[in-house]
Amino acid sequence: MRPRRFISGNPLTGRIRVPGDKSISHRSLMFGALAVGESRVTGLLEGEDVIATADALRAMGAKIERRQNADAVEWVIHGVGVGGLQQPENAVDMGNSGTAVRLLMGLVASHPVEVRFVGDASLSSRPMGRVITPLSETGAQFEASEGGRLPLTLRGICPAIPITYRLPVASAQVKSAVLLAGLNTAGITKVIEPVPTRDHTERMLKGFGADLQVEEVDGERIISLRGEAELSPQIIDVPGDPSSAAFFVVAALIVPGSEITIENVGLNPTRAGLFEVLRKMGGQIVEENRREVGGEPVADLRIRHSPLKGITVDPAIVPSMVDEFPALFVAAAFAEGTTIATGLEELRVKESDRLAVMAEALAHIGANVEEQGDGITITGTAGEYLPGAEGSIKTHLDHRIAMSMAIAGLGSQSGVEIDDTSPIGTSFPDFEQLLDQLTSAD
Template identity: 50%
Template sequence: MSEIRIRRAGPLLGEITPPPDKSISHRAIILSSLAEGRSIIRNFLYAEDPLSTIGAFRQMGVEIEIKGIGARGKGQDAEIIIEGKGLYGLQEPKEAIDCGNSGTTMRLLCGVLAGQPFSATLKGDASLSRRPMKRIIEPLSLMGAAFKSENGYPPLTVTGGELNAIEYKSPVASAQVKSSILLAGLYCSGVTTVTEPEKSRDHTERMLRAAGVDINIDGLTVSLKGRAEPDPFDLTVPADFSSAAFFITAGIIVPGSEIFIRNVGINPTRTGLMEILQAMGADIRLENKREVSGEPVADILARHSPLSGTDISGDMVPRTIDEFPVLCVAAAAARGITRITGAKELRVKESDRIAGMTAELRKTGVNIEELEDGLIIEGREKLDSAVIQSYGDHRIAMSMAIAGLIADGETTITETDCINTSFPGFMGMLERLQKK
């Protein structure tokens, strides 16, 4: 297993372009495969998780060509050409579909498979096999699909069929749950409706609308008119805000730093971290705002700034769900106390991120209290170096690498192969900023 070593850094200076957005890359493959005809996806994230989605649709007979891999090094981007088969053109896979570490692949595929005239089995790695699937099994079963599972955990066998439109009130604000139901809704006659307790990321809705599907958004409720085949499309994926978040945070907490981050998606359902950091005192500026393929995009300038603790809860939680590990690092570097509550969902991500970040930040000398649904973090001026466990979780590994930039001595992070699920070029990008 690989490990990385980080030493306390001088100022981080320069310009970077983070890798393409993982959430959008997944959804682009799914919707283009369900359209009939050729779609082109530019600046696709060539990393393990989205490649699991490509592999799944190839197993179901979709022709997918990958071109131009790694124009920015380490296989971060690619151009994808998809010959979509339409809603009813998928073939029964000959063997189980391996979703790897990708919960997005598994949960969204379940929505597609719910409408197919065949059965398919989905499996994943050890981490994915511990993630709960009842949250999508229940609504899709109400629509008419049948499931076999390990008490609500993978592997899953999905048997599709004639589906009924439903009105579903989701108990969790989850874009994966919402998207799975909406994808199944494409196969229903009538209108499928999903209502969330708070708004989750809306990439699926934006892409469905761009592909010509009749979809309506009214506050926390999304409605989709079924029997609508998506149109083929030509899409450019912006840089991933969740990947940019590591460098936004680094630019703020490392003294003397100034980092310019290009072409970042700033979808308002994703940018909670930026707003929280600004409320804590961070100097973050947006420049060159524009729209790319239906998604808002900007360049981001992050400068070193003193931070103060804050309280985080409510609808800010789903807008920051993937950024909480690195937000914990920012809180550890802030003056005063930061309280995070209402974030129980962090316990069922790639790892238990509440327990993981509590344990690892304690190793660096941070006074931190673990709550059932969050954390209380007391910031300190300097962190201690330590040997850090990643738990096989890419976001914990990268977040603790950022923490190592402000720790005395050398920080070692173990089991870092997981970084390749979303950000293969992470360390190279960090090293370039340190050499400026």
Template identity: 60%
Template structure:
């Protein structure tokens, strides 16, 4: 995506969305399948992997570190692992594009192995702070040379003699927790992460599936997750469920576009990821879960969504970790709800692909929606949405998709200044949505 020219898009009022669709595979599971497959013994096979740029960049990175990665014509990805201590220094830079998850988890994976790697990313990723992972990884014994402000480009010198640590997360972050746990895999002894607030637990679930020696205890000060290092992992066969963060867009589209009735298949229902579904149901959204089942240690199901009259609510701050990526889509839904929706606990949105909170508020205001906000909260006054605005996406895929959904039910079309970066997480977004009856088209 580096250097790609902007691709502005417009969405217009649509109704009667109908059909079944499967959104791309879960991004969190896709990254972790490749990273753990790279250090397992044997061949890991992953089907349903999200083939967006973020995940493809992770695949290229683990290949550069010594794992063998290939995709066969049936869409299955094969990763031949090198064992927990087998990663090697890459010959060139590791380019993570737009992916904060990819780079932060890879830094953890590499930190306890004596290799040197230089990590780079696009303009958006290069503006994001890496200190939250380099601080604990330095305690384990890794060294880092970074650009000003602890940012990319960043050179990692992995620890020759890694030491186990007990690390209490200063902020709720699944990425930081995962980076420390992955570093613990090649560290002797017991590495412990204490999280005062539970965050998404895909790393723990997948480590367990790969055979890691991992234990989880709930104590007074939070969840204690302990990994005993230097045990080999065993390759796995993984069917990646659909990403609930990507499902957010067709869910909200069907709720706000009159006369809609759609089914989204095989969506991951891990309770650390379903905050948006819970919230939309509380607002009056007609969402039912069908065909609930287990796949690869994760609960999945099909979501049937029908257009609904929504009402504004207070969304509890404690729910933020289970829906942190879905607030832009929720803010759009709130614009069409009767009354005021208040969202709290949003400080993490200030350090996403963009200052996502400011970008959401600016996009809402550009389309005639009244808002109020503070450092970590946003309030949206709902009702009829005028639309007609041009939204600045700031290279943020979720801002682009959220406001394209807004245009499906606003009085005038909504334009976004760039949709090129949507491919990082949701390839063929416009095609899949238009297949349901949406009107999303390029602006000439």
């Protein structure tokens, strides 16, 4: 356990660069491992989740090296080719990474190998049924713990059956798992998305040379992938993770006198919903030096302290900011008026039940919060600091809860103590260091 109290102090000032995008980092390693030849990646997020992905791919035959060059760290991946994944000698430990385990389940499903996936207490509490269901249709077999949870044994099949799968809920992880199973499956694998989700998988698979088409029919996205793909190695520069930037954006908006710049932030439209919502609330978030890197839009974000107003969040935007709602809840607690967000059922099956945990945590430090079945209502302080609390906040091993409540502490009178900051390392190892840097008086 690594508790820490976060309390109001200096405004946030300066320039920072957040770690590489976690979603793109996972996929860079996976697709590089399935390409034939050498891929090179800079800007990779070196959090515990991504390292778990690298270790899992090594266990299945890929050669992955971390090289410290004079000006940057470079990850070099020698792939085994689509269909070339090998039987790991031991169980594959995915730590806390739900994204990695679900995507790897997709990869393994169409390979003739048997893999036992294990994880930490948080990951082992999360249901995998929404991935097991479509992958079972391809012919893969599963032996899961009660409730479709880890530990879980997957027996892949080759040749697998190409499927057409309509997503019952908006989930980029499920979509990606089905498409990745299709890479080593003869024929056309299709995913139908009634509601668009983040599209890193589609963009990157195209970049690696997969035969993938996206069309819109009657308001739905249909993604078609031709299997038995041949992926070509790539050179990738991973943009900064907007989910990591979110905490500093909110902190600068709520702490008076703050003005910061966050460099090189990925602004994929399927990921940037939070910034759109915060602007509607009155947040000053300016994009500078907008450019495109590896098919992904990128810009530097300049953020100034701003008086915020509560709004009703359009449920249609939820998939583009599903991981950022804990940070939004903090912003709403400082806004003038009431913020209402619904359609958030997905938050209940993350690293923790983020609706319940954030509602309890914010109420504990004095916020006016009401939790509903699929959403939350928060009446803000109109910029006044929250009281804070003496006891510690239970983060339930959830990195986003820990970071969100740390930011809330910067806008509190008596501070907010986080019961354990160590889970932050799964996605953002330098979070506390960068926060201290921005709040330093120097």
